[in-house]
Amino acid sequence: MSTRAEGEIVHFDNVGLRYSTDREVLSDLSFTLFPGRFYFLTGASGAGKTSLLRLLYLAQRPSRGVIRMFGKDAITTPRSGLPAMRRRIGVVFQDFRLVPHLSAFDNIALPLRVAGFSEGEIAGPVSDILEWVGLADRRDARPATLSGGEQQRIAIARAVIGRPEVLVADEPTGNVDPEMAVKLLRLFELLNRQGTTVVVATHDVHLLKKVSSPLIMRLDRGRLSDPTGALRYPPRRPS
Numbered sequence: 266m267s268t269r270a271e272g273e274i275v276h277f278d279n280v281g282l283r284y285s286t287d288r289e290v291l292s293d294l295s296f297t298l299f300p301g302r303f304y305f306l307t308g309a310s311g312a313g314k315t316s317l318l319r320l321l322y323l324a325q326r327p328s329r330g331v332i333r334m335f336g337k338d339a340i341t342t343p344r345s346g347l348p349a350m351r352r353r354i355g356v357v358f359q360d361f362r363l364v365p366h367l368s369a370f371d372n373i374a375l376p377l378r379v380a381g382f383s384e385g386e387i388a389g390p391v392s393d394i395l396e397w398v399g400l401a402d403r404r405d406a407r408p409a410t411l412s413g414g415e416q417q418r419i420a421i422a423r424a425v426i427g428r429p430e431v432l433v434a435d436e437p438t439g440n441v442d443p444e445m446a447v448k449l450l451r452l453f454e455l456l457n458r459q460g461t462t463v464v465v466a467t468h469d470v471h472l473l474k475k476v477s478s479p480l481i482m483r484l485d486r487g488r489l490s491d492p493t494g495a496l497r498y499p500p501r502r503p504s
């Protein structure tokens with residue numbers, strides 16, 4: 266039986282994380298993320314943003330507390346059940362993590378191939394998104410021959426191509442110029458309007474200003490605050 270509360274997609278209850286035996290890098294995190302919303306995660310360098318995102322995309326288990334994803338207890342789910350949960354989450358890593366021996370096209374196509382789509386089904390969407398991120402002419406390029414900003418755009422395209430239920434992005438505009446940052450933000454918003462819950466960690470205050478009424482989660486030395494009421498926000502009622 267599902268334990269999912271109405272409308273919730275992620276729920277943290279009193280979560281803490283320590284990497285070694287010393288201090289916790291995240292403490293007492295209790296919040297709910299609702300489907301179809303767009304959250305920003307802010308905080309100074311070292312505040313714990315990447316660590317919180319790693320918990321969200323199930324790369325890291327907490328040291329204490331409860332995490333529920335898609336209505337399932339992510340901590341007691343056996344290892345064999347995690348890949349299926351992870352496939353519902355698109356991730357843009359801070360260091361991109363593109364596969365070095367694959368072309369830009371093949372990096373983006375990877376999630377669709379893993380999900381079993383045919384080459385005929387893959388070609389159109391991958392070409393479209395290459396166009397969107399302005400890299401249609403670099404489709405055959407290997408990551409090492411791309412600039413940092415180009416690699417970042419490929420990483421974003423790969424994360425969104427499968428229209429994940431949740432998109433988690435760690436500083437996704439850190440290597441692009443302001444114009445491209447806004448364009449990528451619009452891509453996230455488009456995905457969000459199509460139903461994806463988005464969590465973007467960013468230092469970039471200019472990016473936040475491009476959004477009307479952003480929902481902000483703020484980390485300060487591993488503790489979360491809620492300057493815009495993002496974490497108390499009621500679920501959107503179906504219209």
Ligand SMILES: Nc1ncnc2c1ncn2[C@@H]1O[C@H](COP(=O)(O)OP(=O)(O)OP(=O)(O)O)[C@@H](O)[C@H]1O
Pocket residue numbers: 284285290308309310311312313314315316317
């Ligand atoms: N694998 C690890 N082992 C030990 N400590 C770690 C590890 N990863 C992060 N930390 C520590 O945890 C704290 C939070 O780091 P984290 O990378 O989550 O912060 P951040 O807010 O994402 O920082 P930045 O904006 O600089 O990327 C820091 O003190 C960091 O040194």
